[in-house]
Amino acid sequence: MSKVSVSVEIFIKHLIFLKNLLNSMRQVMQVKWPQASEKNILKEKESTSLATKPICLTINGLSFSYPEQTNARVLDDVSLKIYENEFFTLLGPSGCGKTTLLRLIAGFQQQTAGEILLGNHSLNDKPPFQRPINTVFQNYALFPHMTVAQNVAFGLEMKKFSAETIKETVSHMLSLTQLENEAHRYPKELSGGQQQRVALARALASRPKLLLLDEPLSALDLKLRKEMQRELKHLQHETGTTFLFVTHNQDEALSMSDRIGVMINGKIQQIGTPEEIYNSPFNRCVAEFIGDINFLEGVSEQNSIILAGGQLLPVQPVNDGFVTLAFRPEHAKLNRQSGLLSGYLKEIAYFGTSTLYYVDCEGQPLIQVRSQNITDECTPFAIGEKVHVQIPQHAFRVLAS
Numbered sequence: 001m002s003k004v005s006v007s008v009e010i011f012i013k014h015l016i017f018l019k020n021l022l023n024s025m026r027q028v029m030q031v032k033w034p035q036a037s038e039k040n041i042l043k044e045k046e047s048t049s050l051a052t053k054p055i056c057l058t059i060n061g062l063s064f065s066y067p068e069q070t071n072a073r074v075l076d077d078v079s080l081k082i083y084e085n086e087f088f089t090l091l092g093p094s095g096c097g098k099t100t101l102l103r104l105i106a107g108f109q110q111q112t113a114g115e116i117l118l119g120n121h122s123l124n125d126k127p128p129f130q131r132p133i134n135t136v137f138q139n140y141a142l143f144p145h146m147t148v149a150q151n152v153a154f155g156l157e158m159k160k161f162s163a164e165t166i167k168e169t170v171s172h173m174l175s176l177t178q179l180e181n182e183a184h185r186y187p188k189e190l191s192g193g194q195q196q197r198v199a200l201a202r203a204l205a206s207r208p209k210l211l212l213l214d215e216p217l218s219a220l221d222l223k224l225r226k227e228m229q230r231e232l233k234h235l236q237h238e239t240g241t242t243f244l245f246v247t248h249n250q251d252e253a254l255s256m257s258d259r260i261g262v263m264i265n266g267k268i269q270q271i272g273t274p275e276e277i278y279n280s281p282f283n284r285c286v287a288e289f290i291g292d293i294n295f296l297e298g299v300s301e302q303n304s305i306i307l308a309g310g311q312l313l314p315v316q317p318v319n320d321g322f323v324t325l326a327f328r329p330e331h332a333k334l335n336r337q338s339g340l341l342s343g344y345l346k347e348i349a350y351f352g353t354s355t356l357y358y359v360d361c362e363g364q365p366l367i368q369v370r371s372q373n374i375t376d377e378c379t380p381f382a383i384g385e386k387v388h389v390q391i392p393q394h395a396f397r398v399l400a401s
């Protein structure tokens with residue numbers, strides 16, 4: 001036999017060995033991955049259930065640049081629908097264009113392209129005072145020379161409601177916001193939380209069709225902020241007003257909203273319920289912005305993905321070439337025996353209710369594993385220790401790039 005045919009034979013034997021190895025690993029791991037069709041089903045379910053709801057606000061292809069920034073679009077082809085009585089949150093990092101979008105909806109700024117509709121009526125040519133929309137600003141913007149009651153009555157007086165209606169409405173709003181005892185005090189005599197409630201009472205008193213809230217809780221300390229989050233939800237429910245709430249705080253968005261629109265660099269990246277946004281982020285930008293997450297880089301190989309550390313995952317890749325997989329730290333578990341990944345414990349951060357472990361796995365970025373501090377079932381892990389990371393099959397998401 002010639003040298004060439006011997007080499008070919010060895011090469012083929014290697015191939016067969018590798019193929020068998022792949023198949024046996026596939027069977028052992030049996031990882032089942034979310035398929036694109038599952039995502040589509042989710043979308044369809046959502047759109048069918050929402051299709052019957054009346055629409056409050058429609059934004060179609062909205063774009064905007066500030067005059068001095070003609071090259072850069074602050075908003076780039078933004079489209080979304082908000083339904084009546086919905087608590088919709090626009091979530092995004094600082095500078096992504098959230099306030100600008102609110103200013104366009106309120107009419108303080110005019111879009112360069114696109115359309116805004118309230119119900120079926122275009123707002124394009126309507127000045128701010130003709131739009132049945134109110135705004136609650138970050139700094140409250142209360143009238144300092146007016147009492148709480150006068151602040152709340154202001155919008156109603158401008159609209160020339162009768163004295164009796166104004167008295168009744170102010171009393172109702174002060175009761176809803178628990179400000180009855182503060183009616184005759186001035187803004188400077190109130191705490192931050194009380195001022196926030198006056199701003200809300202004033203904005204809701206004239207029964208706007210849509211209330212825009214621009215980071216209204218950001219000036220409050222954490223405890224008060226949590227209290228006000230619950231009060232805001234309660235107020236929205238009691239008044240039945242549609243809320244468009246803006247924040248860069250993901251916890252706030254996840255805990256308060258019916259749906260969230262994630263905005264990054266002037267573009268809406270994903271719209272969904274808090275659970276959809278958290279559990280099924282559409283792309284890496286969204287996944288990175290919402291909560292802690294781990295990314296694994298890999299290369300697609302037929303029906304599998306080979307991780308940078310050489311591990312093989314039997315998953316149908318969504319595209320050829322490089323792929324990104326994601327999983328949340330709370331879905332993984334540290335272990336001393338075995339796991340998909342292994343490495344050395346690099347850092348430990350204690351958070352009271354949970355502990356976050358950072359594991360240095362070869363060929364991957366630092367992997368985070370969050371463990372609830374509910375039991376002391378195993379000897380505590382120590383920095384430098386060799387550990388394994390178990391990741392259940394349902395934890396993985398294959399992300400669009």
Ligand SMILES: Nc1ncnc2c1ncn2[C@@H]1O[C@H](COP(=O)(O)OP(=O)(O)OP(=O)(O)O)[C@@H](O)[C@H]1O
Nearest residue numbers: 066069074092093094095096097098099100101248
């Ligand atoms: N009046 C203005 N003139 C020029 N550029 C502006 C003006 N206002 C905002 N910008 C720019 O537009 C972009 C979006 O700003 P915007 O205030 O809408 O962001 P944001 O998401 O609300 O940020 P934050 O959460 O910090 O309030 C930023 O790059 C900002 O610098």
